[in-house]
Amino acid sequence: MSGSSVLYDVPGPRAKARNLILGVLAGAGLLGLLWYVYRSLADANQFTAAMWDPFQYKVAQEKILTGLLDTLKAFATAAVLSLILGALLAAGRLSDHKPVRTVCTAIVQFFRAMPLLIMIFALYQSLFTTSPFWGLVIGLALYNGAVQAEIIRSGINAVPRGQGEAAFALGLRKTQVMGTVLVPQAVRSMLPAIIGQLVVTLKDTSLGFVITYPELLYVGKLIAGTTATPDGYPYIPVTIIIGAIYITLCLLLTALAKWIEGRSRRGANRRTPAAA
Amino acid sequence: MGRLFENGNLELFRDGFLQTVELSALSALFALLLGTLLAAFRVSPVPVLRVFGTVWVNTFRNTPLTVLFFAVVFGLPRLGVHFDNFTFAVIALSAYTGSFVCEVLRSGINTVQVGQAEAARSLGMTFSQTLTQVVLPQAARTVLGPMSSVFIALPRNSAIAGAFSVSELYHFQQTMTDLGYGIFLIFFWVALAYLFLSACVALIFRFLETRLAVAR
Numbered sequence: 001m002s003g004s005s006v007l008y009d010v011p012g013p014r015a016k017a018r019n020l021i022l023g024v025l026a027g028a029g030l031l032g033l034l035w036y037v038y039r040s041l042a043d044a045n046q047f048t049a050a051m052w053d054p055f056q057y058k059v060a061q062e063k064i065l066t067g068l069l070d071t072l073k074a075f076a077t078a079a080v081l082s083l084i085l086g087a088l089l090a091a092g093r094l095s096d097h098k099p100v101r102t103v104c105t106a107i108v109q110f111f112r113a114m115p116l117l118i119m120i121f122a123l124y125q126s127l128f129t130t131s132p133f134w135g136l137v138i139g140l141a142l143y144n145g146a147v148q149a150e151i152i153r154s155g156i157n158a159v160p161r162g163q164g165e166a167a168f169a170l171g172l173r174k175t176q177v178m179g180t181v182l183v184p185q186a187v188r189s190m191l192p193a194i195i196g197q198l199v200v201t202l203k204d205t206s207l208g209f210v211i212t213y214p215e216l217l218y219v220g221k222l223i224a225g226t227t228a229t230p231d232g233y234p235y236i237p238v239t240i241i242i243g244a245i246y247i248t249l250c251l252l253l254t255a256l257a258k259w260i261e262g263r264s265r266r267g268a269n270r271r272t273p274a275a276a
Numbered sequence: 277m278g279r280l281f282e283n284g285n286l287e288l289f290r291d292g293f294l295q296t297v298e299l300s301a302l303s304a305l306f307a308l309l310l311g312t313l314l315a316a317f318r319v320s321p322v323p324v325l326r327v328f329g330t331v332w333v334n335t336f337r338n339t340p341l342t343v344l345f346f347a348v349v350f351g352l353p354r355l356g357v358h359f360d361n362f363t364f365a366v367i368a369l370s371a372y373t374g375s376f377v378c379e380v381l382r383s384g385i386n387t388v389q390v391g392q393a394e395a396a397r398s399l400g401m402t403f404s405q406t407l408t409q410v411v412l413p414q415a416a417r418t419v420l421g422p423m424s425s426v427f428i429a430l431p432r433n434s435a436i437a438g439a440f441s442v443s444e445l446y447h448f449q450q451t452m453t454d455l456g457y458g459i460f461l462i463f464f465w466v467a468l469a470y471l472f473l474s475a476c477v478a479l480i481f482r483f484l485e486t487r488l489a490v491a492r
Contacts, residue, residue, distance in 0.1 A: 005319065005321075005390070006386075006388045006389070006390050006392065007319055007393070007407065008321055019322050022322045023322045023323060023324045023325075026324045026328075027324045040355050040356070041355065044354055044355050046354070046355075110471075113428075113474045114432070114467060114471075115432040115435035115446070115470055116432070116435075117436055117438070117446055118435055118445070118446055118449060118463070118466055118467065121446070122449070122459055122462075125453050125459045126459045199338075203339075203341070206340035206343055207436070209346075210436075210439040217342060221350075224350070236347075236355075239346060239350070239351055242343060246338065246339055246343060247334075247335060247338040247339060251334070251338055
């Protein structure tokens with residue numbers, strides 16, 4: 001954070017003192033809030049040893065681990081499929097043939113506007129009644145593929161026009177212009193946005209919970225609902241653990257996107273499209 | 277298997293649709309309030325508030341909405357907080373969407389160039405004049421685009437509430453499937469309702485954009 005901000009001047013002695021007082025007051029208020037949250041959790045017996053004991057057993061740990069692996073499996077499959085679909089749809093939207101363009105635009109707009117849950121549930125009920133995995137993965141791939149298509153298309157469109165024109169003037173065919181000139185340049189600027197969308201894909205795998213795909217959240221509910229402790233069912237500890245796992249995974253992916261963004265900042269190419 | 281809208285199913289569909297609208301509208305309102313507060317924290321000159329805003333936003337942006345619903349619906353009652361499922365859904369949705377609103381607002385404020393505020397100050401404008409007449413109007417224009425995608429996503433996200441016993445459109449889809457109606461027929465009508473909703477939100481934002489547009 002540099003010293004200059006649009007909103008206020010660089011603080012002088014009086015403003016610094018005022019900010020310090022405000023900071024101390026706010027800090028005290030936030031500490032009070034934290035204490036209140038801690039107290040209400042503790043008063044509800046959420047921090048007793050009995051509540052957290054189930055996670056020391058190998059069975060529960062293995063269950064969480066397999067849940068995590070199933071989540072990652074669905075994520076990886078959906079990510080690959082959505083990138084392939086996204087590339088195809090983007091190519092279709094950039095096509096010279098109007099019918100292809102129209103069809104691809106309609107597909108992209110439709111799947112982008114559809115709630116993922118509605119789609120996953122419909123797929124699960126109609127085509128994949130025996131395999132929630134494919135219902136989840138195909139639903140994820142359709143929705144995220146449509147979004148990735150838009151990211152890829154806008155990335156290619158953001159390459160300066162002269163690049164494509166120069167390539168055409170050299171006598172390259174459209175495929176060559178795309179493959180050797182436009183796409184390599186576009187990939188650099190759109191990689192952060194693509195990874196940003198992969199974070200969304202990862203988060204959305206938790207919708208598998210609704211169609212009984214045994215991913216992390218489903219496993220969590222299973223553990224919470226079947227382990228009775230003297231202080232009640234451990235729903236809150238399970239939520240804390242699973243939330244922490246998801247947050248860690250997403251932050252790791254985001255950090256990767258930031259690192260790539262920082263790398264590609266070097267040089268004149270400074271375009272960084274916002275994550276959708 | 278008969279026609280879909282028999283035996284009062286039309287009423288169910290209507291109620292589900294209205295519930296989705298109500299849920300989205302209420303969550304949008306609270307998300308806007310929460311997001312503005314968090315954005316104010318994140319750009320404030322007080323480091324403690326900045327840290328708090330950052331931690332809050334990173335936590336809620338990186339938690340899947342389903343997990344958030346799970347936490348609210350199964351967690352809060354164990355702490356002695358008892359509401360109906362609709363209120364729980366509003367809490368989860370606004371907490372989730374609010375952090376996205378915060379990020380959009382913050383990046384909007386950051387795109388206004390420092391020179392604008394410096395020029396305003398050197399003209400002798402006070403802090404509140406600088407804020408309301410120079411910085412915020414410019415920020416609002418850049419914010420509209422990303423903000424529209426956040427609020428178009430909101431009705432879609434609200435579908436998850438149906439999995440936690442709020443009787444909105446997804447719940448309607450579930451009920452009709454259980455009653456044995458054709459899944460594609462149900463999907464068609466539910467999809468139409470959601471397309472209509474997102475088209476409405478997009479129209480509102482397009483109207484705002486043309487109202488706020490200036491020649492640069």
